[in-house]
Amino acid sequence: MADHILIECPDCKIVAHVEPIGEYHNENPYDWMDANKFYFTKCPTCSQPIVMEAFRTIDMATNEVEWHTPVRLYPVSSFHVNPVIPEDIKTALTESIKCYESSLYTPTVIMCRRTLEGFCQIMGIKKNVPLVKALAKLKEDGIINEQLYQWATLLRDSGNQAAHDIQSSFSADDAKDILDFTIAILDFSYSFKDKFDKFIKRQKQG
Numbered sequence: 001m002a003d004h005i006l007i008e009c010p011d012c013k014i015v016a017h018v019e020p021i022g023e024y025h026n027e028n029p030y031d032w033m034d035a036n037k038f039y040f041t042k043c044p045t046c047s048q049p050i051v052m053e054a055f056r057t058i059d060m061a062t063n064e065v066e067w068h069t070p071v072r073l074y075p076v077s078s079f080h081v082n083p084v085i086p087e088d089i090k091t092a093l094t095e096s097i098k099c100y101e102s103s104l105y106t107p108t109v110i111m112c113r114r115t116l117e118g119f120c121q122i123m124g125i126k127k128n129v130p131l132v133k134a135l136a137k138l139k140e141d142g143i144i145n146e147q148l149y150q151w152a153t154l155l156r157d158s159g160n161q162a163a164h165d166i167q168s169s170f171s172a173d174d175a176k177d178i179l180d181f182t183i184a185i186l187d188f189s190y191s192f193k194d195k196f197d198k199f200i201k202r203q204k205q206g
């Protein structure tokens with residue numbers, strides 16, 4: 001029996017374990033790490049087609065090769081969650097996107113701030129350090145550059161306002177910009193680093 005996979009329907013907003021209807025496994029004969037599995041399935045509620053992809057990856061903590069949790073290719077979301085970002089941050093970011101897609105704009109901004117806090121902690125800042133100091137430290141240590149620092153500061157200020165000012169409310173446009181900044185900060189911090197690590201690993205195996 002095929003593996004059950006976890007899918008999320010963007011229209012029904014449901015999450016379900018489903019058995020794929022079809023599966024295609026693609027391996028690059030010249031690069032054993034370059035492999036992916038495609039799953040064709042459907043939403044159990046609205047029956048629309050859903051295509052998922054899993055790819056081979058290395059767990060940086062244990063150095064073990066594994067299949068990454070499948071990500072949805074179709075229907076496309078207007079936001080992407082980079083599969084290489086750590087699980088805790090990914091959970092917070094996914095919730096931010098869900099808030100936005102459910103038209104909950106102020107909660108979107110609050111969840112983006114929480115995603116940023118999670119990012120600071122994973123980068124080694126202690127939990128009780130205020131976010132303003134955490135961001136300054138990340139900049140000082142060269143983990144984020146001036147541009148990312150400015151985006152993060154804007155995100156922090158908006159997040160504070162969303163969380164503490166009962167009269168503040170955020171429009172769809174504001175929430176979308178803040179979500180885009182959050183995704184960009186994570187992309188810059190993780191994608192390029194991940195590519196670099198994989199490149200070095202291939203060189204060593206060469």
Ligand SMILES: [Zn+2]
Binds near residue numbers: 044048
């Ligand atoms: Zn559905």
